[in-house]
Amino acid sequence: MKSIKESFVTDAINIKTYPLSDYDNIVVMFSRERGLIKGIAKGVKRPKSKLGARMQMLVANKIMLKNGRNFDTICEAQALNTFNKLRANLDKLTYSMYLTEIISSFCTDGDEENTNxxxxxxxxxxxxxNIANSQNKTEILLNVIKFQLKFMxxxxxxxxxxxxxxxxxxLEDGGYFSVASGGVVCKDCKGGSDIYIGLHKKIREFLIAQQNSQINSKTQYDSLVDENFCNKCFLLLKKYTDSHSSRPARALRVLENMT
Ligand SMILES: [Zn+2]
Incomplete structure (x- = not known):
């Protein structure tokens, strides 16, 4: 249901942009008040556009949108955070794009009543x-893992x-993870089935700690784990998010093809 108000203001992060005409783009954003929204950035491709760089991917703005017949129009944007450090590093950028893919595959346009x-x-x-400020790949992965768990x-x-x-x-030991059900079962319940992935106890404890920690706080495990360990956990969670999504995330193919 569209609001009858003519315009509204919200904080929103750009997650995708595509061309509408010679000078205009459609920008898909995740907003604080209304979840996933779309807006036309009029004249954004003109050299003197007042929206300009603020309409790039992964920029957070306070925006004013005006209701339109098919699409809302972005009339004003004031940058809140340009996350510049994300754009200076391929790992940071790629994993951030992965987050945008998760959001666009699970969230739907017009879900403005969603209290979450x-x-x-x-x-x-x-x-x-946090990813922008990460010092190495392990730190990036720790944040992506946290996102995967908390977002789900x-x-x-x-x-x-x-x-x-x-x-x-x-569970006392590691247990067995089901990608399709998104959780663990015990040894007795697993039986002879091979659809489960055996988890080490340390992995299960690490994931619980990440799931329960605050966005900006570290867990007792963060300084003990390495990139390899985090990558394993990340890939396990990616299987689980992909299995619930209509389209598997593609952002990481860039990295996979480079190694
Ligand atoms: Zn059981």
Whole structure:
């Protein structure tokens, strides 16, 4: 349902942009108040556009949108954070693009009643800032893992990592992860099935700690883990997010093709 108000103001992060005409672009954004929204950036490709660089991917703005028949028009944008450090590093940029793909594949346009929009916005903004300030790939991955776990919880698909999904017993060892169900089962419930991925106890404990930690705080594990460990956890969670998504994330293919 579209609001009857003629214009509205919101904080929003640009996640995708595509051409509409010679001078205009459509910008897809994730906004604090209304979740996923689209707007026309009129004249953005003209040399003297007043919107200009603020309409680039991964820029957070306070924007004013005017309601239109098919699309809302972005009339004003004031940059809140340009996340410049993200653009200076290919790993940072690629993993940030991966976050935008997760958001665009799980969130839908017009879901403005969703009470978690603000929390998703805060998570996205906070993790982008952390990735921008990361010193190495391990730090980037720690933030992406945190995003994967927290985002899935916010959209109601959170991973169950503490108790067995089938019998409800409290797990003592690593357990077995089901990508399709997004959680762990115990040894007895796993039986002879091969759809589960055996988890090391340390991995399960690490993931629980990330799931429960604040966006800006570190866990006791962060200084103990290395890039290889984080990458394994990241790939496991990616299988789980991909399995719930209509289209698997593609951003990382750039990196995969370079190694
Ligand atoms: Zn069980």
């Amino acid at each position: 929009n603000e929390k998703i916005y805060e998570l996205f903004y906070g993790i982008l800032e 919880s916010l959209i109601g698909l959170g991973a169950e990592l503490k108790v067995c999904l089938k019998c409800g017993c409290k």
